[in-house]
Amino acid sequence: MGEDKVLVAVVVALCLVGILAVYSVDPMRGEGWGVRSFFGRQIIWNIAGWSLFLFFAFLDYRFLARGGWLFYLLMCLSLGGVLLFGTGDETGARRWLFSQSVQPAEFAKLFLVLFLGFYMNANKEEFDSYALLLKSGVLSLVPVALVFVEPDLGTSLVLLITWLGTLFVCGFGGRKLGVVFGGLAVLGSSGWLFLKEYQKKRIMAFLNPWKDPLGSGYNVLQSQIAIGAGGLTGQGWLSGKQSQLRFLPARHTDFIFASFCEQTGFLGGALILLLLGVLVWLSVRIARNALDLEGKIFASLIGVVFGFQFFVNTGMNMGIMPVTGIPLPFVSYGGSALLVNLAMVGLLYNIANSRRKEVGRRRFG
Amino acid sequence: MWDKETAERTYHRIGILGWILFAFLMGLFLRLWYLSVLQGDWYRERSERNWVRIIPLQALRGNVYDCNGKILAEDLPRFRLVLLEGSMKVEEARNKVEKVLGRGLGSEFREIAPGEIVLLEDLSLEEVIKVEEAQGDLPGVVVESYPLRFYPASEAFSHVVGYVGKVTSEEFKSLGPLGYEVWDRVGKGGVELFYENLLRGEKGYRRIEVDALGRVRRVLENHPARFENSIVLTLDRDFQEYCYGLLGNHRGTIIIGKPSTGEVLVLVSKPGFDPNDLVKGLSTEKWTKLTQNEAKPFTNRAVQATYSPGSIFKLLVAIAGLDEGIISAQTTFFCPGFLEYNDKHYYCWNRTGHGTVNVEKAIAHSCNVFFYNLALRLGPEKIASYAQKFGLGVKPDFDLPGVKEGFLPTPNWKRQARREIWYPGDTLNLSIGQGYLLVTPFEIYRLLCGIATRGKIYRPHLLKGVLDSKGRLIKDNRAVLEREIRIKESTWNLLINGMKRVVTQGTGYACRGIPVELAAKTGTAQNPHGKDHSWFGGFFPVENPEITFLVFVENGGDGSGEAAHIANDLIRWFLEKRGVERGRR
Numbered sequence: 001m002g003e004d005k006v007l008v009a010v011v012v013a014l015c016l017v018g019i020l021a022v023y024s025v026d027p028m029r030g031e032g033w034g035v036r037s038f039f040g041r042q043i044i045w046n047i048a049g050w051s052l053f054l055f056f057a058f059l060d061y062r063f064l065a066r067g068g069w070l071f072y073l074l075m076c077l078s079l080g081g082v083l084l085f086g087t088g089d090e091t092g093a094r095r096w097l098f099s100q101s102v103q104p105a106e107f108a109k110l111f112l113v114l115f116l117g118f119y120m121n122a123n124k125e126e127f128d129s130y131a132l133l134l135k136s137g138v139l140s141l142v143p144v145a146l147v148f149v150e151p152d153l154g155t156s157l158v159l160l161i162t163w164l165g166t167l168f169v170c171g172f173g174g175r176k177l178g179v180v181f182g183g184l185a186v187l188g189s190s191g192w193l194f195l196k197e198y199q200k201k202r203i204m205a206f207l208n209p210w211k212d213p214l215g216s217g218y219n220v221l222q223s224q225i226a227i228g229a230g231g232l233t234g235q236g237w238l239s240g241k242q243s244q245l246r247f248l249p250a251r252h253t254d255f256i257f258a259s260f261c262e263q264t265g266f267l268g269g270a271l272i273l274l275l276l277g278v279l280v281w282l283s284v285r286i287a288r289n290a291l292d293l294e295g296k297i298f299a300s301l302i303g304v305v306f307g308f309q310f311f312v313n314t315g316m317n318m319g320i321m322p323v324t325g326i327p328l329p330f331v332s333y334g335g336s337a338l339l340v341n342l343a344m345v346g347l348l349y350n351i352a353n354s355r356r357k358e359v360g361r362r363r364f365g
Numbered sequence: 366m367w368d369k370e371t372a373e374r375t376y377h378r379i380g381i382l383g384w385i386l387f388a389f390l391m392g393l394f395l396r397l398w399y400l401s402v403l404q405g406d407w408y409r410e411r412s413e414r415n416w417v418r419i420i421p422l423q424a425l426r427g428n429v430y431d432c433n434g435k436i437l438a439e440d441l442p443r444f445r446l447v448l449l450e451g452s453m454k455v456e457e458a459r460n461k462v463e464k465v466l467g468r469g470l471g472s473e474f475r476e477i478a479p480g481e482i483v484l485l486e487d488l489s490l491e492e493v494i495k496v497e498e499a500q501g502d503l504p505g506v507v508v509e510s511y512p513l514r515f516y517p518a519s520e521a522f523s524h525v526v527g528y529v530g531k532v533t534s535e536e537f538k539s540l541g542p543l544g545y546e547v548w549d550r551v552g553k554g555g556v557e558l559f560y561e562n563l564l565r566g567e568k569g570y571r572r573i574e575v576d577a578l579g580r581v582r583r584v585l586e587n588h589p590a591r592f593e594n595s596i597v598l599t600l601d602r603d604f605q606e607y608c609y610g611l612l613g614n615h616r617g618t619i620i621i622g623k624p625s626t627g628e629v630l631v632l633v634s635k636p637g638f639d640p641n642d643l644v645k646g647l648s649t650e651k652w653t654k655l656t657q658n659e660a661k662p663f664t665n666r667a668v669q670a671t672y673s674p675g676s677i678f679k680l681l682v683a684i685a686g687l688d689e690g691i692i693s694a695q696t697t698f699f700c701p702g703f704l705e706y707n708d709k710h711y712y713c714w715n716r717t718g719h720g721t722v723n724v725e726k727a728i729a730h731s732c733n734v735f736f737y738n739l740a741l742r743l744g745p746e747k748i749a750s751y752a753q754k755f756g757l758g759v760k761p762d763f764d765l766p767g768v769k770e771g772f773l774p775t776p777n778w779k780r781q782a783r784r785e786i787w788y789p790g791d792t793l794n795l796s797i798g799q800g801y802l803l804v805t806p807f808e809i810y811r812l813l814c815g816i817a818t819r820g821k822i823y824r825p826h827l828l829k830g831v832l833d834s835k836g837r838l839i840k841d842n843r844a845v846l847e848r849e850i851r852i853k854e855s856t857w858n859l860l861i862n863g864m865k866r867v868v869t870q871g872t873g874y875a876c877r878g879i880p881v882e883l884a885a886k887t888g889t890a891q892n893p894h895g896k897d898h899s900w901f902g903g904f905f906p907v908e909n910p911e912i913t914f915l916v917f918v919e920n921g922g923d924g925s926g927e928a929a930h931i932a933n934d935l936i937r938w939f940l941e942k943r944g945v946e947r948g949r950r
Binding site: 124125127128165168169170171222224225226227228229230231232241242245246247261265266269270273277280281284285287288293296300303304307311314315318319320 | 367371372374375376377378379380381382383386387389390392393394396397398400401402404405406407408409411412413415416574575576577582
C-alpha cells in the first residue's frame with residue numbers, strides 16, 4: 001500500500017477516535033444528535049474538513065505555493081482582526097472572530113507553513129545566511145507575537161516551533177541554530193516577567209502540582225489520575241469516574257486524551273500514540289522523498305506542527321509537559337483546528353501523490 | 366547558497382527530525398505505561414478519593430424512660446447544612462446560603478468530618494425545602510439529618526438525667542482511646558453520664574458518589590447509626606415534675622423513693638437548667654451566666670451539697686441512746702427551756718420549756734434539752750459511729766456521678782485537724798444537728814429509709830431496667846439488700862411512735878389530716894447567712910412503709926414551715942394519683 005493510502009487510513013482512524021472520544025464526554029449527549037451536541041458538531045466539522053482535504057489534495061501544491069505572500073497577508077490581517085474585533089472566551093482571552101466561530105490562530109498554523117515553504121524555496125540561494133535567518137525570523141515573529149498577545153501561549157509556541165523547524169530543515173548551521181536557541185532562551189527567561197499570572201501558575205503547577213492540588217495543580221493532577229485510573233484496559237466505555245463525574249476539566253478539548261485513556265486504558269491511549277506517531281513518521285518520510293524543496297519543507301513542517309502539538313498535548317495530559325492550551329490533532333473537539341489539520345493532511349497527500357505520479361511517469365513515460 | 370551540499374544537508378536534517386520525533390514518541394509510550402500500568406492502582410485509589418465520600422453518621426443514643434414508660438430523653442431527627450470541601454470556598458458558600466435562607470449564619474463553622482463543614486444546624490423544614498430548591502446554585506452543600514437529644518421534661522430532670530454535649534478537646538484525651546471523636550456526643554451529667562456505656566450507640570457511615578461539583582449522584586453503601594440499649598429509670602416523671610413545681614421559687618431538693626427496694630421515684634434539685642439549651646450549644650455569654658450564677662443551678666443539691674441537718678439528726682441520737690441502753694422509754698428529762706452546763710446556758714428552741722419529756726415526746730416536740738442530756742451521757746464517738754452505720758459521712762453506692770458525702774465530726778478529728786480539744790459544747794451542738802456536722806440531703810433520706818425498713822438498707826438506685834434496641838427488657842435491676850443494721854425492736858417502735866407523734870401532736874402539724882398514717886421529723890438548720898434552712902422528712906404508711914420522702918428548702922424557715930407544707934402537698938398528690946396498698950385510713 002502506498003504511503004498516501006496509509007496516510008488517509010491513519011487520519012480517518014484518528015478522526016473516528018476523535019468523534020468517539022468527544023461523544024464519550026459530551027455533556028449534551030443526552031439530548032441526541034442535534035447541533036447542540038459536541039459530537040454532532042464534531043461530525044459536521046469532519047465533513048467540512050474532509051472537503052478541505054480534497055481541495056488541498058488535488059490542487060497542485062506548487063501552484064498553491066505561489067500564493068505565499070497572500071497567505072502571509074491573510075494571516076496577519078485575520079490575527080490583527082482578532083485583536084481589534086475579536087470576541088473573548090471564558091478565560092478572558094480574545095481568540096475568536098465572527099462570534100466564536102473561527103479561531104484565526106489555528107489557521108495561522110497552515111498559513112505560516114505555506115508561507116515559509118514558499119519563502120524559503122524562493123530564497124534558497126541565501127540558505128545558511130544570517131540575512132535569511134533574520135528576514136524569515138522577523139516575518140515569522142509577527143504572527144507569533146500577534147497570537148501571543150491574544151493571549152494564546154500554546155499556539156504562539158506552535159508558530160515559533162514552525163519557524164525553528166524551518167531553520168533546522170533548511171540546513172542552517174549548528175552555530176546559527178545555537179545563536180537562535182540561545183537568544184530565545186534569554187528572551188524566554190526574561191519573558192517570564194511578561195507572562196500572565198495564570199500562565200506562571202501553570203508552569204509552577206507543572207513543576208510541583210501537589211503544592212496546590214485544588215488550585216493551579218488541579219488540571220495536571222486530575223488528568224494523570226484519570227489516565228492512571230484507567231489501568232491497562234480502562235474502566236469501560238462511558239464509565240470513567242474522572243471524566244463522567246467531571247473531575248477532569250476540559251474533557252472534550254485539551255484533556256480528551258486523559259478521558260479516552262480512563263475509559264480504554266493503556267491500550268486505547270497507546271492506539272492514539274501509535275496513530276499519531278505513524279502520521280508524524282509518514283510526514284517525515286514524505287518530506288524525505290518529496291521531489292522538490294517546497295514539498296520537502298511543506299511536509300517536514302507539517303510533521304513538526306503535528307508532532308509538536310501531539311507531544312505537548314499528550315505530554316501535558318501525562319504530566320510531563322506544562323499545561324498550555326494546545327489541542328490534540330484530530331481528536332480534540334474544535335472546528336478550526338480540525339479544518340486546518342485536514343487541510344495539512346491534504347497537502348501531505350498531495351506531495352506524496354505527486355511524487356508517485358512523477359515516479360510513475362518516469363518509469364513508464 | 367543552494368547547491369548539492371545544501372540539498373543533501375536538508376535531506377539529512379529531515380532524517381534527524383524523524384529520529385527526534387521517534388525519541389519523543391518512545392518517551393510518551395513509557396510515560397503512559399508507567400501511569401496506567403505500573404502506577405494504575407495508586408491512581409485508581411486517588412480517583413476514588415475524588416468521587417467517593419464517606420459521610421460519618423453520628424451515633425444514636427438510647428432513650429431514657431421513666432418507670433411508667435414516659436420519655437425523659439430521646440433522639441429526634443434534625444437537619445443540618447453541610448458543605449463538602451473542595452466544591453466551594455467556605456465564604457462563597459456562606460454568602461450563597463445566607464441569600465437563599467435570608468438569614469445570617471454563625472461566624473464559626475465546625476468540621477464534623479475531614480472535608481465536611483457544618484454551615485448551619487437545626488434547620489426548619491421550610492429552610493430544608495428552600496435549600497433543596499436552590500441546589501443548582503449550591504454545589505457541594507448537602508442537607509444531612511442528624512440526631513438531636515431532646516429532654517421533654519426539661520428543667521425538672523436537669524440534674525438527674527443530665528445532658529449530652531460534644532466531646533471537648535480535654536475529654537478527648539481520655540475518651541479518644543475509647544473510640545470517641547471530637548464531634549461525638551457524650552453524657553455530661555446525671556444518668557446520661559453514669560450510663561454512658563449503655564446509652565452510647567454505634568456510629569454509622571454512608572459511602573456516596575459525588576461529582577466534581579460535590580453533588581450527590583448515588584448512595585453506594587448505607588450503614589446506619591444505631592443504638593444498643595435504652596434504659597428505664599425508677600423515676601416517676603409526673604411526680605417529679607409536680608415536686609419541681611412545688612418548690613416554687615425556693616432553692617432546695619426533694620427526694621422520694623421506696624425504702625424496701627431502694628428505688629428512687631423523685632430526685633429534684635432547684636434551681637435547674639434547660640438541658641435542651643445545652644445540647645444545642647450555648648453562647649459563651651449564656652454559659653458563663655449559668656456557671657457563675659450564685660444559685661448554682663448545676664449543683665445537684667440532693668447529692669452534691671452539704672448542710673447542717675438540724676433537728677432531723679435527733680433521730681439518730683435517739684437511736685444511739687436507746688440502743689446503747691442509756692435511756693429507755695421511761696427515761697425522762699426536765700426541760701425548763703435551757704440546759705445549764707459549766708455555767709453556760711444551752712437553750713431549747715422553745716424558751717418556755719417542754720416540761721418533763723420522755724423520748725417519744727422529745728422527738729415529737731423536738732426538745733433540745735432532752736437530747737443535750739442524752740448526748741452528754743452518750744458522747745460524740747458513739748453518735749458518730751451510729752451515724753456511720755446509717756451511711757452518714759460515707760459515699761453511697763448510687764448511680765449518679767459526682768455524689769458527695771457529708772462530714773461527721775469527732776474529738777479525734779478536732780484534735781488533729783483543728784489542734785483544739787473537743788468541748789462538751791461541741792457535743793451539745795452535735796446532738797441537735799448543728800456545729801461541725803454536715804450532711805447531704807440524700808444521706809438524711811437514707812437515714813429515713815433505714816428507719817422505715819427497721820434497719821434493712823437497700824441499695825438506692827435510679828436504674829430500673831435495660832432495654833435492647835427493639836424495646837425488650839434484657840436486664841431487670843432488682844432490689845439489693847446492702848446491709849442490715851441490728852437494732853432492738855423496741856428501739857424502732859419507740860422511734861417510730863415518736864415520729865408519728867411529730868405529725869399528730871408535734872412540730873409536723875402542717876401534715877395533719879392526711880388520709881394515711883405518717884411518720885416524720887422536722888429539722889431546722891441554722892444558717893448564719895440568712896433565713897434558716899427547712900427540713901421535713903418521713904415515710905408512710907407507718908405500718909408498712911412504701912414511700913420515704915425528704916423535703917429540704919434552703920431559707921425555708923423552720924422545719925414545721927415551708928418544707929412541711931410542701932411535703933403535705935406531695936403526699937396528697939401521691940395518694941391521689943398513685944395510692945398506697947395498705948395502711949390507708
